[in-house]
Amino acid sequence: MDATTVMPRPATTGRVPAGLLYGLRITVTAQAAAVLVAASFAGQAVESGAMSEIHVMAGMVVHLVALVQIVLAVLVRRPGRGAGRPALASVVLIVAGGLQLVTWGPAAHLPTGVLLVGLVAAVLIWAWSPAVARRR
Numbered sequence: 001m002d003a004t005t006v007m008p009r010p011a012t013t014g015r016v017p018a019g020l021l022y023g024l025r026i027t028v029t030a031q032a033a034a035v036l037v038a039a040s041f042a043g044q045a046v047e048s049g050a051m052s053e054i055h056v057m058a059g060m061v062v063h064l065v066a067l068v069q070i071v072l073a074v075l076v077r078r079p080g081r082g083a084g085r086p087a088l089a090s091v092v093l094i095v096a097g098g099l100q101l102v103t104w105g106p107a108a109h110l111p112t113g114v115l116l117v118g119l120v121a122a123v124l125i126w127a128w129s130p131a132v133a134r135r136r
Contacts, residue, residue, distance in 0.1 A: 016082040021132065024072040024086070028127045031069055034061045035120045039113065059100060066094045082132065089123050
């Protein structure tokens with residue numbers, strides 16, 4: 001019988017790395033602020049053409065932050081071994097944001113806007129909950 005040497009695995013702390021977690025938290029908070037600004041100018045954009053430019057610019061910020069959020073949510077999931085739902089929700093957010101770009105009529109633009117607000121609120125609550133730091 002041969003004695004084989006088994007290298008011990010490094011001990012895991014049972015927690016998602018703090019840097020990834022706080023990066024995601026800050027990004028999700030920025031996403032919520034950008035969605036709030038875009039939504040606040042939405043009603044004014046219908047009445048005034050000047051406000052529609054601000055609404056569009058806020059929407060672009062929402063998309064840029066969503067891209068960063070996807071990257072961080074995937075990093076929290078894969079190397080960080082955190083929950084996978086935020087990564088999935090972040091992908092749905094970017095898809096809903098894309099639908100916002102192509103639908104200008106209130107019949108489609110309004111429901112996807114409500115979806116964006118609800119999803120961002122859900123991810124924001126999840127990201128700041130104490131249980132999020134535990135590994136899965």
